[in-house]
Amino acid sequence: MSKEEPDTAANGADAPSWREQAVARSLDSARTRAENRVQRFLDAALELMAEGDRKDFTVQEVVERSGQSLRSFYQYFGGKHELLLGLFEESVRTTTAQLAKRIDSKGGEEPVDRLHTFVVEYYKMCQPPRKGKGREALPSPILVRFALQLLTAHPAESSRAFVPLVSLFDELLLAAIDAGAIRSDLNRQAVTGPVLQVIMFNTFSSAIVDGADDLSAQDGAEALWDVVVNGLGA
Amino acid sequence: MSKEEPDTAANGADAPSWREQAVARSLDSARTRAENRVQRFLDAALELMAEGDRKDFTVQEVVERSGQSLRSFYQYFGGKHELLLGLFEESVRTTTAQLAKRIDSKGGEEPVDRLHTFVVEYYKMCQPPRKGKGREALPSPILVRFALQLLTAHPAESSRAFVPLVSLFDELLLAAIDAGAIRSDLNRQAVTGPVLQVIMFNTFSSAIVDGADDLSAQDGAEALWDVVVNGLGA
DNA sequence: CGAATCACGAGAACTTGATTATCGTCCGTC
DNA sequence: GACGGACGATAATCAAGTTCTCGTGATTCG
Structure with a gap:
């Protein structure tokens, strides 16, 4: 050339x-x-x-x-990992778009409600498909699996791929902070990762504790939201 | 030869x-x-x-x-995965023992303090070794890597391996609840997984958000503890 | 027009790593 | 002293990713 x-x-x-x-x-x-x-x-x-x-x-x-x-x-x-990366980027874009749509339609007036919708809906999307109903083409758990591979093998690339999702979350978070519903002393950067991660890899939580699977997706999502917002403290 | x-x-x-x-x-x-x-x-x-x-x-x-x-x-x-499982079990046992020791020595009077020590110390143990000091033989991030493989490939076995760690956490949590420092309406089973998971796989959080690495292990640990206990809410 | 080039398909070959199979030896037992 | 099991050395097999080689049709360029 x-x-x-x-x-x-x-x-x-x-x-x-x-x-x-x-x-x-x-x-x-x-x-x-x-x-x-x-x-x-x-x-x-x-x-x-x-x-x-x-x-x-x-x-x-x-x-x-x-x-x-x-x-x-x-x-x-360049190799299989680039294909994976491509799939993953596309998947994050798709997922984020879908999330945004759901938030616009179902999210309430208050910024916290929108944040709440984000957490609950994203949680569901990352959940393995429950037996029973045929889902649309939502290869979510697959996405999660790839996310793992990529996060361990190519952290830089994956963080680039995550940008749309992170941005959306950050916007919602900021809005909720401005509205006074979320602590204003948070380091948003430092908090976004853990929150997204705990939602996305929630499947592992059940695997760690063994018999912690008895919640429906909806209940699990709400429970997680509760803890995320209110914390463990009395 | x-x-x-x-x-x-x-x-x-x-x-x-x-x-x-x-x-x-x-x-x-x-x-x-x-x-x-x-x-x-x-x-x-x-x-x-x-x-x-x-x-x-x-x-x-x-x-x-x-x-x-x-x-x-x-x-x-039976195969490589059994070796991994063996390593992992041993590692969890070791880690848990070490955690327990640190908690007994450094943990304060109050049950919350002990829980706090658990979170902070476990966080540090799961952190990749910072450049500078030669650590003792603490193959923690490696453990974390294996945890991933096992959690995805053999959830049942890994949850068995996690038992010691989960038990320790649960004891501390229960004690803190009894002492009134932690919400008593928690489903402990449902909360343990996410908390341990968010600590253990904290590395990913930084990778998801990209430029969120600028905290020392100590600061990161304290920040996470703060969020876990107090939540995001205002 | 004809040769060089290129993009591409078809498929063989190479590589690494896990798993399995073969063979021979050492060692304790009967 | 032979037998059988445990074990080491090593080859063979298998899978998956990656690279290499060849052939062909199309396009370009002289």
Whole structure:
């Protein structure tokens, strides 16, 4: 890759303004084609974990399912972890959008109510699907599983992926503080992580304590909210 | 050449004389011999993760280090996960004992103080080793990593392994409730998991939020305690 | 037009790590 | 002194990720 102009080839991702229009044509086709291919891999992976209670998938499976080749896969992704990261980012975006929507519709007037809705709804989304009802395509626990892998293996990347969710939470938190419902002496940065983490990985809590599973998702969520807001203290 | 006598070569580093003496000499029944072998595998694994910042080890390494054979390994362990489970159980026991000791010495008069000590000290133990000081053999973050693997892959076994820690926490919690410092309307079962989990996996919190690392272990621990006890509410 | 290039599919090959199988030896027992 | 079990050494197998090689159709460029 040494014989082309430095204008188009060097950037694959961000850098929106540039002089896109000028080279829109040639670049556009190449880019959309690439994006399309990437998306096909992502979709295939999503499909794989949606079906069955697949806890994991292999690169091979993704490749086959996507109708593309291993070669292409490694051309577009640096490795499986990049695919995971892609899935995860997308999942966080989706989840956050859905949360925002639910909060706008169900969240009450008060900022605390909106925060409450965030906690309860996010809790539910991270819960493993209860036996009985077929959910929509909500691969939430899968997301959680990946979150773990990514958080341990690639903390920096995952924190980038978490940004939308963290931002939403932070907005709600700030609003609730301004409204006087939440302590104003909090270090928001320092509090956001633990709160999101305790919700997201709530599944583990039950596993740690063994027989602590007897709450419905709704009750568990409300109980957690209670503790988060009021604390353990008398 | 790896055919030394098993008495001296197995333990190189620190001085967990453990049960070697007993075994080496008098009792040599089949059971103690077996336990000795199992223990050598465990020690070897512990050793491996103590040295370097090894995040993981292979079965081969453990086998070599322990001076035993692959065959024996699979004779005594159903697989790597059983070794992990063994390590984890032992680690929880050790950690719990150490916690109990610290609480007895540093914990104050009041039950809340003892609970406070639990939270703060356990927090520190689960923290990745700060650069600067050479710690004793406290493979805590490694423990945490394993906890994750086990919690996701073998929830039942891990909850069994957690029993000592959970019991200790529950005792302290109950005492604090009786003393009137902690809400009496709590479902202890339902609260223990989240609290332990948020302490143990605190590392993730920083990774989720990105730039939330600027607290010392002590400050982070106190901040978390504050939130746990007082909650977010105004 | 023809050659170079490229993107891509098909699939083999390589790598690491777990797990299993084979073989031979040592050691205590009968 | 033979037998059987425990054990070490080592090879074989299996799975999954990753890389490599070849071939082909399309595009480009001289």
